[in-house]
Amino acid sequence: MATQNSRSAARFMLAPAVVLLLGWMLVPLTMTLWFSFRKYLPLRGGDMGWVGFDNYVRFVSSSSFWPSIQTTLIIVGSVLIITVILGILLALLLDQPMWGQGVVRILVIAPFFVMPTVSALVWKNMFMDPVNGLFAHLWKFFGLTPIEWLSQASLPSLVMIVSWQWLPFATLILLTAIQSLNSEQLEAAEMDGAAVVSRFFHIILPHLARAITIVVLIQTIFLLSVFAEIFVTTGGAFGSKTLSYLIFQRVLESQNIGLGSAGGIYAVILANIIAIMLMRVVGKNLDA
């Protein structure tokens, strides 16, 4: 894109995509902002005019607000830690030459293709059911009282389900990164006297920095909006209510669109705070 001509041609051809994307984003955002300043109860009188910052004050002063923020951060944080650490270990394992490598890799990636609703239902009924679940059988086998996972340990259960879904994604990205490592670097480190553990921390892990950054950034975006898993398992009970679930409850269960919209704006702010923090902390890894 060197000449004046090609630059303006490029702008002209990019314009439709930019306009479409802006519209796609700006229209809902503006509508949410608009409703967040109005008292809008669809089943109890409809749009009842401006209320200023009432919705914002009510949303924050609700007793569910801070716990929901806490739950959101716990789920996002735990799932990130689990998927990155296990992802690295799995990627190292899958990188080893072994019999049936291709099949094993496809099996490892498979959970990513299962829809969130389906996988949550499978976990809820097959593994975590306190009577018929596999975990219950395992516990009984060792003579223990089965845990009622979704009520007694609702957050760990959710973290487990969501991690299971996102582990393949992390593994896949990290595996390709490991495969792109020049094997001569590892051999050089071996000749330089680095043992297996030193080779991992001095050569492999720095090489993975960029891939880990990408995994963390992409997963954070999706994990902030985790919904289906909560909806089909706990239904937001037992302290498993995230910010996005709280907004859902305000809009659909309480039929209060104004209040829900104010929550939506808070969610946008939270996502931006996290995004800026992440870019500050790990974004420099993306520079070549």
Place this chain on the structure above:
Amino acid sequence: MGSITLKKVTKSFGSVDVIHPLDLTIDDGEFVVFVGPSGCGKSTLLRLIAGLEDVTSGHIEINGKDATDIPPAKRGLAMVFQSYALYPHMTVRKNIAFPLKMARLPKSEVDSKVEDAARILNLTDYLDRRPGQLSGGQRQRVAIGRSIVREPDAFLFDEPLSNLDAALRGNMRLEIAELHQSLKTTMIYVTHDQVEAMTLANKIVVLQNGVIEQVGSPLELYSNPANIFVAGFIGSPRMNLISGKRAHEHKAETIGIRPEHMSIVKGGKASKSKWQGTVGISEHLGSDTFIRVETDDLGAIVVRAPGDVGLKFGDKVTMTPDLSHLHRFDEAGLAIK
């Protein structure tokens, strides 16, 4: 310190034998070059010595002690890789210091050794840069720096100059030769370029298909090749190899004559010791001209003539080989003494 002995070493990958039983002695302080066409097993041999591959059978002795089962780091050898294998996330300083850090040397000692190595290799100004910000020649020097700080018993070079352009390759060749002069450490160098082999080595090992064809000093290989393969591989341009009736005249299956061991004149008559042909393509190098002469009974013959030789395409010429420099080979391709 720095003698290496290979005893009946073999290496197979699955059912493919890459190295056939092979004996080799490398003395302390020698500059040994493994040379051969690609796929001849020279890099594998180097990796066996380094310990990056396990031998299938046989023994490797370093300084008189059996090192066959010693891990690479404990063999006291340093290796420079073809891709340099620098650690991209570390500065030049950290790259060079890495082996010392792994050996848990005190920081002051590490710093002084790194400074010394950087001074020897003219890298002092670049110590805080990353490998990505360096040129090919500088990266090469960092890789060498990383190996010299360890003060190894022997250096192993795996085609270290093949990623450099021609001019830089000449310079680096000189620098490596100077390094050997000043350190007097054993060096083993793998290359497919026979010019590098001839200019650097005390001792050349010519390999083909996992077998040593000949071992000797560069001039020994040049003037007394043991077989047709070595005769054709060492020397540029290649030795002219002639078989058939003309070879039988000299009681050999094949005869070989180097381009510089023939005189060439315009016109003339053919005889038993004079060959006739027509001038084909000439390569004018200034100091020399390499003339390709097309003959009826010998095929194409390359002759070295002075730079100002007045021969043109299509001229009829007569070549007179210097019989004292004629190489004769038998049916098996071995030299007839």
